[in-house]
Amino acid sequence: METQVKTKWNIDTAHSEISFKVKHMMISTVTGHFEDFNATVETESENFVDADFSFTAKTGSINTKNKDRDAHLKSDDFFNAEKFPEMTFKSKSYDGSTLTGDLTIRDVTKEIELNVDFNGIAVDPYGQTKAGFEATGSINRKNFNLTWSAVTEAGSIVVSDTVKLIIDLQFIKA
Structure with a gap:
């Protein structure tokens, strides 16, 4: 039986964003991203x-454009970046549209599902083969x-429990 060779792809951080x-x-939406990550x-x-x-993303690299x-967010109210410097994701399965895996934030690991669009493979002007998701x-x-958590005087929740993830990834064939 022939063994398939695995191809490794490394993140192209200049063309990727974890937000x-x-x-x-x-009433409004705050957007942020992680500056220091690897995939x-x-x-x-x-x-x-x-x-x-x-x-992996360094929790201390969070940026919401407000110091x-x-x-x-880096404090113990949220990420506790000092004690838990990284958040991680490790896939369990990918069927072409749904990526399932374990997300670890702080000391908690939970299985999550992400909807994925695979945008294809292309060769850039420098001859590098890239894949986009x-x-x-x-x-x-x-x-x-x-x-x-906090509640305003009018009874509005200050921060929603639901966090939407938007992840744009470009990988370079190793």
Whole structure:
């Protein structure tokens, strides 16, 4: 029986972004992203079905374009970046449209599902082979011990429990 050789793909950070959106006071949306992250894919197929995806982000690299808010997110109310410097994702399965895997934030690991669009493979002007993906999903932040909450005088929740994930990834064939 012939053994398939796995192809490794490394993240192209210049053309990738790990971002999120969360409702603020239920009337507006705050967007943020992680500045320091890494990801790899290992696959045996051109369509990446059953590929192994792995990802890490430095929680201290969170950026919402507001220093005070970023400091709060790095505190123990949310990520506790000092004690838990990384969040990780390790895939369990990918069928071409749904990526299932374990997301670890703080000391909590939960299985999540992401909807994935595989945008194809192309060769850039420098001869590098690249593959592009867009992934979306949502998590309940409280499931990961990101439990800080407050309510305004009018009774509005300050930060929604639901966090939308928007992940744009471009990989370079190793």
